[in-house]
Amino acid sequence: MDTSKSDxxxxxxxxxxxxxxxxxxxxxxxxxxxxxxxxxxxxxxDEVEAEVRxxxxxxxxxTQPRELLALRMLALEWMERLVAFRPHVGGAVWHGTAxxxxxxxxxxxxxxxxxxxxxxxxxxxxxxxxxxTGFHGEPVEALSVHAHSHALGEDVGVxxxxxxxxxxxGALRHDAQGRTPRGDLAAVRxxxxxxxx
Numbered sequence: 001m002d003t004s005k006s007d008x009x010x011x012x013x014x015x016x017x018x019x020x021x022x023x024x025x026x027x028x029x030x031x032x033x034x035x036x037x038x039x040x041x042x043x044x045x046d047e048v049e050a051e052v053r054x055x056x057x058x059x060x061x062x063t064q065p066r067e068l069l070a071l072r073m074l075a076l077e078w079m080e081r082l083v084a085f086r087p088h089v090g091g092a093v094w095h096g097t098a099x100x101x102x103x104x105x106x107x108x109x110x111x112x113x114x115x116x117x118x119x120x121x122x123x124x125x126x127x128x129x130x131x132x133t134g135f136h137g138e139p140v141e142a143l144s145v146h147a148h149s150h151a152l153g154e155d156v157g158v159x160x161x162x163x164x165x166x167x168x169x170g171a172l173r174h175d176a177q178g179r180t181p182r183g184d185l186a187a188v189r190x191x192x193x194x195x196x197x
Contacts, residue, residue, distance in 0.1 A: 007034055009043035013051035017060060020101030023048050046176060052097045060099060067100040068093070069195055070151035072188060075104045078147065078158055079185050082119065085110050086168060090135070090182035103157035104147075107135075107182060109168040116162050117143055132161060135171065135181070 011030035015021045021029065027042045043051075056064045071093045079087040085108035092098035093105070108116050120127050120143060127143045134140035141162045146155040163171070175181045183191070 005043045009047045009051045013055045071098045074149045088182040107161045
């Protein structure tokens with residue numbers, strides 16, 4: 001990684017960890033904060049994630065594991081509530097880089113894309129519908145809720161991304177680092193068992 005990319009990745013990682021920004025906005029703001037030209041090549045998400053891990057290790061090693069555990073427990077709670085929709089958790093909560101400022105991203109794979117929204121309405125859950133970028137770069141409907149984490153003592157953003165059932169096949173392909181990009185209910189339970197033992 002060249003010097004400017006390395007500097008951008010480090011600055012973006014600080015914004016991700018300390019301000020809870022997502023990788024894309026963090027990279028763009030780091031570019032501005034460093035006073036670099038708009039056309040400067042940006043680091044990849046994998047390069048930013050490596051810097052995020054380094055930043056956590058240096059500055060948050062005493063608090064981040066507990067915060068990650070709390071977020072994974074909250075994700076599990078929501079996945080259990082929505083088990084009928086084949087939930088999978090992804091992002092920082094799955095990959096282990098989440099802090100108390102991170103949101104939870106759960107992908108739902110539905111026979112009928114409106115069924116998840118109807119389930120939230122039936123359970124009197126307040127949500128905000130929005131459109132986000134999906135894992136193939138396509139627009140995806142998201143149902144965003146504020147869920148209270150007792151372990152953290154605060155509300156956490158939980159985003160339920162609604163996919164068609166057919167999308168599940170492509171959702172489990174390994175990423176560039178050979179990792180599974182998201183985990184189902186059983187995988188999250190295994191993670192929590194390992195962390196609590």
